[in-house]
Amino acid sequence: DTGVSQDPRHKITKRGQNVTFRCDPISEHNRLYWYRQTLGQGPEFLTYFQNEAQLEKSRLLSDRFSAERPKGSFSTLEIQRTEQGDSAMYLCASSPDGGVEKLFFGSGTQLSVL
Amino acid sequence: LAKTTQPISMDSYEGQEVNITCSHNNIATNDYITWYQQFPSQGPRFIIQGYKTKVTNEVASLFIPADRKSSTLSLPRVSLSDTAVYYCLVEGNAGNMLTFGGGTRLMVKP
Numbered sequence: 412d413t414g415v416s417q418d419p420r421h422k423i424t425k426r427g428q429n430v431t432f433r434c435d436p437i438s439e440h441n442r443l444y445w446y447r448q449t450l451g452q453g454p455e456f457l458t459y460f461q462n463e464a465q466l467e468k469s470r471l472l473s474d475r476f477s478a479e480r481p482k483g484s485f486s487t488l489e490i491q492r493t494e495q496g497d498s499a500m501y502l503c504a505s506s507p508d509g510g511v512e513k514l515f516f517g518s519g520t521q522l523s524v525l
Numbered sequence: 526l527a528k529t530t531q532p533i534s535m536d537s538y539e540g541q542e543v544n545i546t547c548s549h550n551n552i553a554t555n556d557y558i559t560w561y562q563q564f565p566s567q568g569p570r571f572i573i574q575g576y577k578t579k580v581t582n583e584v585a586s587l588f589i590p591a592d593r594k595s596s597t598l599s600l601p602r603v604s605l606s607d608t609a610v611y612y613c614l615v616e617g618n619a620g621n622m623l624t625f626g627g628g629t630r631l632m633v634k635p
Contacts, residue, residue, distance in 0.1 A: 444623070453627050504568065514569070516567075519568050
């Protein structure tokens with residue numbers, strides 16, 4: 412059981428640069444979520460995939476954010492023209508299809524925008 | 526989605542039982558109650574899930590009264606390693622924007 416894997420674990424970038432994060436969910440899980448978490452706050456929902464289809468997007472996900480899951484397996488989250496306010500932990504979670512959601516989270520990618 | 530309310534923080538001592546209550550007055554008929562635990566620099570980890578009455582696993586118990594407007598996570602005989610943030614989520618099968626509140630910060634002291 413390899414769990415949910417996220418890469419990189421840490422990313423430091425300069426304001427205005429683009430960054431991309433990768434998430435590899437548990438292999439048999441069809442559902443994939445992205446969350447953002449800042450210090451002292453609970454995770455905030457960003458977006459959700461059912462296989463390769465992006466079914467839900469939060470209003471938090473501005474035009475600078477884009478997420479993909481091209482083959483229904485791994486997913487990427489890209490942030491264009493990063494701002495200091497984008498500094499946060501970006502968490503990925505996956506869930507098996509059917510029934511009530513039970514999320515399995517990765518360890519996250521900590522983004523620092525200087 | 527039903528909104529949840531939890532205490533911001535709680536303190537306890539090793540070996541004590543800890544009960545964390547979550548209020549969810551607007552819970553819908555098809556909503557389940559799920560609790561997650563989060564340590565610093567890690568993603569949340571599923572603890573327990575239930576619909577009504579009592580659910581118990583190797584980690585915790587979950588008590589849900591008949592009106593389901595609240596739920597209580599019970600951690601028996603806590604240790605220092607149980608120091609974490611605990612989140613209560615209420616969600617059903619319809620809609621998938623699973624929303625975390627601020628959680629309860631549990632500090633276990635020696």
